[in-house]
Amino acid sequence: MGFVLGIVMLLAVVARTERVLTPEDLLDNADISSLEQSLLENLPPELELPDAEDWQSFWNQVEIILQSQSLDDMTWFCSTVQQVCGYLDADPATQPWADWLRQRLDYFEMASVAVQEVPSEPVIPIASAPSTPPAPSPATPKVKPSPPPSPAVTPTKHKVFHLVTPGTPPAKAPVSLQVQSKRHSLVRNSSRWQKKLANRPAPPNAAALIPRLKKVFRSEGLPPELVWMAEVESSLNPAARSPVGALGLFQLMPATARRFGLRTGFFDERKDPEKSARAAAQYLKFLYHAMGSWPLALAAYNAGEGRVGKIVKRKKQDSFEGIADDLPMETQMYVPKVMALISLRENTAPEKLPGPVIRSSLNQHPAAVATYSLQSTAYNLSALFIFEPLFECLPGPTERSVYACNSEVNRQNAQVYWPEDLPYRWGTEVANRGRL
Template sequence: MSLRFLCLPLLATTLLAETPAPTPTPAPTADSEDLFTLGQSLFEAYAPPEIKKDLAFPTRAQWDEFAARLEKTRATGSLAELAAYETEARTALLALRALPEYKDYADWLEERIDEIVVAKKAIAPPVTPQPTPTPVPQPGPVTPVPVVPKSTNSDIPLYDLWVERLRDRPRPARADEFLPDLKKIFADEGLPADLAWIPEVESMFNPRAKSPAGAQGLFQLMPVTAKAQGLSLLPFDERNDPEKSARAAATLLRRLHGMFDSWPLALAAYNAGEGRVRRTLKAEDAKTFAEIADALPTETRLYVPKVLATLAIREGLDPARLAAPSAR
């Protein structure tokens, strides 16, 4: 039997619609375990046999197994292998949104779906452009279309695909809450304030976002990285503190740029680790991100251009002109 995730709200709506509605009574407050148990009971009691044949109610074990496979593919798989996750990942996201204890993983997965979509476009055969008919002039004022700078830096593979993907995306709802303070912290650390948009890529500006690999917070710092930057994980995890995690990320990015003298390579090291980038540069006898991109993990190949495209769209910035850190 093929087991696929099933969205809890959709399932409950469908099943309850097929069942005579009882006289309304005040509903008790349910905790997350009650909600999960209720969903399983509804599925077992009311799901038609044809649904049970092809679908299974999502369990925590299923999520853990799916997340482990996805993380492995992002680390060691190809763009084509990552692209194959689209349907499963979208359905898993619906299930996560239905389970309160997994809501912080949902923001992480939503950003990974972006990677999957761009991977799919990257491997698609090129489309032959069709002749564009001459537009007929229309009277009245014309609303200007926002212009996203085309990078003058050829060392950003997949950059144009990310610009196409993100161009019309609204600003995250939580961005305005955090950006003023984040930009000030980055500027105080001598970095371009534009880099304060990195949390849109990492966590959708959710300060409690979590990844299955253990990264957490606005900047998705791993435990070892956080400790190296002076953050404490106990008794309170300081990765969830926007100001402390931003200062830790800024300090790390400053050091990485000093090591590689390149923002694409510094961002690659932020994502994949400085050791991985240094070894790959040496193995490929290379000096730029473009020269080693194909030898880096798929997630890093997608991460670097996504960050730079995000800066271009949000700040109107040519990534090739992103300033080096200044003296403090």
């Protein structure tokens, strides 16, 4: 049953994304048909398998609620996610989805705790004047009704597992700003997350994987403790899949993986622990330089750099707490969860993790970044305009960094963070006192 369920889930994922499935993703059509027919022949007549529409409905609802800002909706959906997670865990064929969903289940459960501990303020009904009871009508003799005819018994089919949720979340009275603020503070509380994760053992493969991942992060100049974000992303399963197309230990989307040099075709390198770790480390390094702190970098990793960058700019804030209320509920809990897990696994204060170590210079490693200050000399940028999507911050008495490369995709990424007061042109130019 697990193989068929896996295929049905893949079909649902295709409906959710535009990613083209590769031969690696799919079983042989003949094998699928043979296996499915065998399973269907052995199913009791009153049971049927969940279909692609069932799975698509479920994954759609998960994604919508995670991207919302409603703790009430997460609470309403929590029991369904718990049930599905247990079902997916029961079969190795669905383990890639189970390991992804299990980590998101934490957010639904934390939301349920917050809603339970901080209930909505009760609405006091307005007292109305008592109404005059109507005059009693004359009694009528009771007539015993004749029993209805017995309906014909028709066999009903039940799905092996019921995925379809009861429509949309029930309508609720608006939550006051005070109640909402208390709930959001609770789900973002680092102590709460440490308490929730305190008795959770590391995944079985952590002893083998974590040293390998730390080696990659160190080589990229990042604090090795950050590798534990892979547990939050994928339960440390290199094959973990999300319903929107992310894959691997660090749940890289196809476009992000290609941006940092990974192949996503027949042999998807997102499944390779070291290669996915290097891409994730380079991306985190870029996000740190763009955002200025690890909490904001993690928020951008989860919610998207464009979304977080726009919120930071609009609210004129430079801290995670300063923009948290504008982020999706998943991201609001993702950042404290990662930080709490680092604290527990490494016995260290995550807020004291240093920024990326500067390891390169213009001569040692031509990167897609030029740094400027009042003391900067003229740098010939012809060597800097490369396709390699690596963003480095160069040493020196600098206050800002500017980005430059001839890849159109990376050019668009660079423009998002380009200082507004810095004129620029694209081409083989000379940088002098911050001008391109």
